[in-house]
Amino acid sequence: MLSDVEYEIVHQISGAKIKRNVEELCKIAPDRFVGTEGDKKAIEYVKARFEELGLEIRETPIHVPSWQETKPPVIRIMATGEELEGISASFAVSTPVGGLTADLVLVRDGKDQDYEGKDVSGKIVVLTEESLGFSKFWMGTYVDRAARNGAVGVILIHPMPWPYRISMEAGNSVIANRFCEKKVPAVCISGIEGLKLMHAIGRGDTKIHFETSNRIEPCDSIVISAFHQGTEFPEQRIAFVGHRDNANTPGANDNGTGTGTILELARVLSKTAPKRSFEFISSTAEEGVTEGIWQYIEAHKEELKRNMKAVLDTDMVGVGGVPIQVDMGYWPDAKPQQHPKWLLDMVDSVAEEMGYGFGRITCEWGYPEEGRFNAIGVPSTVLWQPDDPYYHSIYDTPDHLNPGSIKAVADTYAIVAWRLANK
Secondary structure, three states: OOOHHHHHHHHHOOHHHHHHHHHHHHHHOOOOOOOOHHHHHHHHHHHHHHHHOOOEEEEEEEEEEEEEEEEEEEEEEOOOOOEEOEEEOEOOOOOOOOOEEEEEEEEEOOOHHHHOOOOOOOOEEEEEOOOOOOOOOEOHHHHHHHHHOOOOEEEEEOOOOOOOOOEOEOOOOOHHHOEOOOOOOEEEEOHHHHHHHHHHHHHOOOEEEEEEEEEEEEEEEEEEEEEEOOOOEEEEEEEEEEEOOOOOOOOHHHHHHHHHHHHHHHHHHOOOOOOEEEEEEEEOOOOOOOHHHHHHHHHHHHHHHHHEEEEEEEEOOOOOOOOEEEEEEOOOOOOOEEOOHHHHHHHHHHHHHOOOOOEEEEEOOOOOOHHHHHOOOOOEEEEEOOOOOOOOOOOOOHHHOOHHHHHHHHHHHHHHHHHHHHO
């Protein structure tokens, strides 16, 4: 049963205010990929909100790769002149200036056996997503395989009615293994555009003009921390984390909801007097293998291991089914990570106490930022809705958000954090 203080905390948290935070963020910085002008505007916005609350702000500098699609891809069927809509994979290289003209070869799943008996040298490989999920999000290994077989480009057909932003990363946890050696331009097209492309291949119209223009360069940015000091054990703290970057898409759910939630929790919890401190972390460079929060942890590792008592991560909690916690996560180059059972159980128990209900998932394609904290022994969990159909697309906009779902997450995290701070 909630105490009087806990009831007042929950009463003050507003899902509508969180959504307004997201709307404002998407308005002033629709492209927040690390290192972009939008990233700088998002930093100003988040810092201003924390400063209004009188919180102590600290900045952790990070140096990471940045990427931006400078022009939309051109995919033109030469026989008819029809152009198809698509978006480049993040961290994809560009075609030569002026593009290239080449034949298409359908390879479907893109595994080694799918290339047997196929001549793809100097051609553009067409891959298909075999399910309604996002199994080929980590396209690095698929593109590397295509390039090693002599292909000059890759097109992925996604079954949804819109393309989404895939990644040229290999999907490895170790930062040094983030990218594969071989790279060629890669784009994703929707199922609708994919039908047009498949019809062209069926007619024998396999020659296309293919042109992409992207910028890849190192950049500097910051992880922002805002502190509300505890009354008895100020060096010890409970942290909330939400990444503010997106995939060069509006990023309302991914992860405007995370940013909006930590700003609202900061607004409400900064009025309280906890025994332990609260830290509100606005990270960036999450898109990919969470290198931004990894650098933050590397910069403060020993201090975090001593004083960070728990981390509550918010990532995509406004669209989709029931919010879930990751109980077990896998990277292909790391041991399976079991998230702390006591913390997961506490989140579920508090949620049930307030009439909410969350789920659990075993994540086979990596895990969000909380995993980096668990890796150094800091107990961490994440609430997440990975079934967002608008994920990494131009339709990840604030009008699709469910403020009720976001409030359920914020309410639960606020009470979990309050109890841990005062235990």
